Amino acid sequence: MLKIIKNYFRARFKKILLEEIWLEDLVKMGMRIGDNCSIQPGVIFDYSHCWLIRIGDNVTIAPEAYLLAHDASTKLLNDYTKISSISIKDNVFIGARALIMPGVTIGENSIVAAGSIVTKSIPENSVVAGNPARIISTLEEYKVKINKQLNDPVTNIYDSKYTINGNVSDNDKNQMYEQLKSKIGFVK
Incomplete structure (x- = not known):
């Protein structure tokens, strides 16, 4: 019990001292997160445009994934930063170190493999992987493959x-x- 209390105060002290941004801070700034989500440590949300990010219910985001609602590379070209929304629908899994770019919607019941770079929207019931991310199977095909291994x-x-x-x-x-x-x- 003492360890839990000690860790609580250490985390609060770090937040104040290092001005760490917590999920609750992003939600206060307008980012929306549904119910029953599991967002693992080290996930990076676009702080500067977090209100453009919407996450549905039952979403899992693995460690060190990035969700970026802006692309500042355009500033060099025309003095404007490109921005767009990100929508993660219900029952989605996003693997470790995946990168979700502005303007992307990830459809319901989809899986984004670890390390994928998602630059275009993903239809529902899809499994995607790669750089750039491409559909590698439907969710049903993936389920059959995994169940075959499991059995x-x-x-x-x-x-x-x-x-x-x-x-x-x-x-x-x-x-x-x-x-x-x-x-x-x-x-x-």
Whole structure:
């Protein structure tokens, strides 16, 4: 309990001292975030135009993703910065270090792979990857592929004990590493 209190005050002190921008600050400035969203540490939202960003319900944004509602490269050309909205619809997953550019809408039930650079809108039920991001499959095709892997008898499946919150032992961590050296597994 003491550790929780200590971490709380340390975070508040850092916010005041370093003038850190928190999600709640961006929402106060007009950015909209739906219900039941999981926004991981290190996600960068366009502070200068955050009110142009809308995030739906049940959205997960992995660490270090970027959402930019402006493109200042145009300022060199004509003294104006290009700006546009970003709309992330319901039930979207955005992978680590993905970059979402101005003017993009990501349709419902879509997945943006880690490291993707999204410069154009993505239709609903799509899986996209790459630079620039391109559709690699429908959500249904991806689900079939993943379920095939999940149901393969040689696939290792782990319960929630094998997560950061599950109190996994060092022995179990090492065993899991060895089992997954050259293959994919799944954790509940």
